[in-house]
Amino acid sequence: MKKSNSIVIAVIIVIVIAGGAYALFHKSPKPAAATTSSNSSSKQSSAPAVNNAVLITKTSSTVGQYLADPSGKALYTYGADTSGISNCTGSCLASWPAYQDTGSTTNLPASVSTIKRTDNSEVQYTYKGKPLYYFASDGSSQVTGNGVDDFSVAVP
Numbered sequence: 001m002k003k004s005n006s007i008v009i010a011v012i013i014v015i016v017i018a019g020g021a022y023a024l025f026h027k028s029p030k031p032a033a034a035t036t037s038s039n040s041s042s043k044q045s046s047a048p049a050v051n052n053a054v055l056i057t058k059t060s061s062t063v064g065q066y067l068a069d070p071s072g073k074a075l076y077t078y079g080a081d082t083s084g085i086s087n088c089t090g091s092c093l094a095s096w097p098a099y100q101d102t103g104s105t106t107n108l109p110a111s112v113s114t115i116k117r118t119d120n121s122e123v124q125y126t127y128k129g130k131p132l133y134y135f136a137s138d139g140s141s142q143v144t145g146n147g148v149d150d151f152s153v154a155v156p
Contacts, residue, residue: 054112054125057156060143067127067154072140075099075132079150083129089119096151098124099132127154 055075058068067075076096080087088096101114101123108114114123115131125132132154135145146153 054109055127058141063143063146063153065156066143067132067156068141069099069134073134074138074141074143074145075127075154076135076145076151077127077130077154078133079152081131084113084115084126084131086115086117086119086124086131088131088133089117092149095136095149096133096145097136098122099134100124130154 053070055067056070056072057065058072058074059065069075078086078088078096086098088098098117111128113126113129115126116122117124133151135148135151138144143153145151
């Protein structure tokens with residue numbers, strides 16, 4: 001079992017590195033001018049983009065800018081959480097898995113830190129003190145959990 005855990009961790013590290021390299025070398029160019037309707041442009045945020053080994057900023061026509069992991073999967077915050085404390089435990093984690101740190105927690109980017117979860121002692125990423133989660137029903141580049149169960153898409 002220890003060997004299979006090591007393999008899983010190694011695969012996750014390779015995926016994170018590959019996602020980061022992809023994000024670094026495959027940035028899409030900035031559009032010259034907005035050609036969408038005023039409804040979608042009003043949802044755009046002027047917040048600075050985040051792009052590092054832990055978080056990237058993506059844009060959706062429905063929610064504007066949001067935070068994602070390096071592979072592009074949307075991240076969420078939970079309204080019942082307090083700064084540095086996750087209150088999503090037990091069955092909540094089945095729908096809202098914690099965005100966990102599987103590697104080193106040193107040299108994290110500004111605004112990113114980790115907490116040690118009190119329910120399972122795993123290390124979870126936070127952004128500006130708010131624990132981060134995935135929505136189990138999302139695929140890459142999907143943002144379908146915004147406003148569900150007191151969760152909101154994480155924004156830069």
